[in-house]
Amino acid sequence: MSNFFGNLRSMFSAGQMPQNLDVGDAPTVGYVYSFLTSPFSEFAAPETGRYAAFKIIGTSTDKLVVAVYDGIWTLPPSLAEFRKAKILKEYRFAHTGREAIFGTLLQWWSINEFKELRIIGIDRPTNHELMEAEKNFAHAVGSRTASPRFVNYAAEGEWRWHNERENFEREAELKKAKNEAEAKAKEERYKNRLSKLTWDQLLEEKPFENWMPSPPYPPAEFADAARSKIYEVCRELKAIGPRPRKADVRRILKGCVAWFNLADERAGGVIETEEREDICLLLEEIAFVARHPGLSEEVDEWRDW
Template sequence: MAAAKRSPRNPLDVGPGAIFAFRTSPLHPDSPPGTGRFGALAVVGRAPEVIVVAVFDGVWDRLPTPAEVREHRVLRRRRFAHTGRPAVFACGVEDTTGLSDLTALGTAPLTAEQTKLAAPYASPGSVGTSFSTLALADADVEGEWRWAHDREALLREQEAVEERRRLAAEAEKERYAARLAGLTWEQLLAETPFERWTPSPPFPPAAFRRAAVRRVHQACRELGPGAEAPEARRAEGAEVAGAVVQHGRPGGGLGHRDGGARGHLPRTRRAGACRGTPVARHGGRRLARVVNARSRRA
């Protein structure tokens, strides 16, 4: 029998005290290529599903030595709206996000500062903890260096990024409106909700996606292509469920590959029928009530 494949493991899936160095990367497409800078981090905690990382406040023009790294404290974030929060976060044990030229430098006992900052992560969901990918360490080092030494250029790059996001959001809104204008019930039920679902933390597990797909289709069938307003109100969970596809997909974790959302209601055709309404007007609590009610009936 062939051995079962193991999921890729995080390169930092080692014991607390391990120190790593890495080459930083440009922050934005408009940033100068090849930063020529290096940063470092330490593994300061380990839980069943996460690794806790602390980023050092040193920046080097070459790969640092272990002794050079140990001279530094935990980096404090002060760029843009940050107010000094320490650069400590948890990442998944299966997060394989690459850091350029990641190099193990050895181990060292945790400092009192590192031990204190890692302590909240021992209890899942503790106040003040944060979860990200390893790429955040890169952004922390490079972002803080540029905030201190190249702030004006960094601000211009950020403005350009925000403008591109604004234009992309407007284009997506137009695509969404055009899609709803011609969407039929037959097309809706033939589509796959949550098609861009990603099975890695912090996104929901596969069982959640399968249950959500069943409930979205069930809600659409209950509403039907000619639902009158009272029936539409009772089954409006179908519209709210579409909001999960449109608005609840961090990092593109949910949605459809063409950039639009799947799972929204089309316009109905009978006189007096409920029109397709913007799902953003509906609240998450209402969605929870609809989903929970259907779960109890299942």
């Protein structure tokens, strides 16, 4: 790899855009991209006027690892300007200074996730970056896998946190209030649904139907397998009878969660917040129909996602 980067650097000086690189090329180790950031939420101004940058620090057959940098510019930066920046550390809200490094599946990668995306050059990853990429590929504790859109969340979110915190926090409160109102309405509908829910109804419905398109949702084959597993669990519990033993229900539910743990790991960590909520909500419904609703509270102890 050292020869590869050495040859590239001999071909063009710092800050020059290599003529043979195109933003549509497959992401490659060392590629540095700039992009126009997008609003952090629907309550922010529609245009930011800010440019940020990130570097590809690792790739495999199905995944890439990116490092978001802390530079913010009013125009797309040159490679020389990028090299003056450092890896971004996240402090907004509940973050505690972790570096903005995360993996994303290649099948999720799309240039359409970014505004004005361009390659500004090639910069060899540092030893630290290469080590962080290896940790991510190994699913080490603390490593993250997320949608490419998290590049924007990190860059724009941190700039707002450090420069417009009061307005940023106000927008977050508005977003929280909206989410709580939606959650309350959902809870009311859910309570009404539970009182009439049966195994036959669960088997007639199509769980995870909202998991599309992919990306950002999990691949279709993952959703299909998850759906089949839920049907299998419902049929198994229905066959036990109208009043199954708590131990039997726990065993079946725990086995279902174990299946999701393994499937998520094999898929590269595709279960994110929305998917987690959907799965947990469905397991809660299953526990309710099985007449042991309290078992849904144990799911968090079993799951890895």
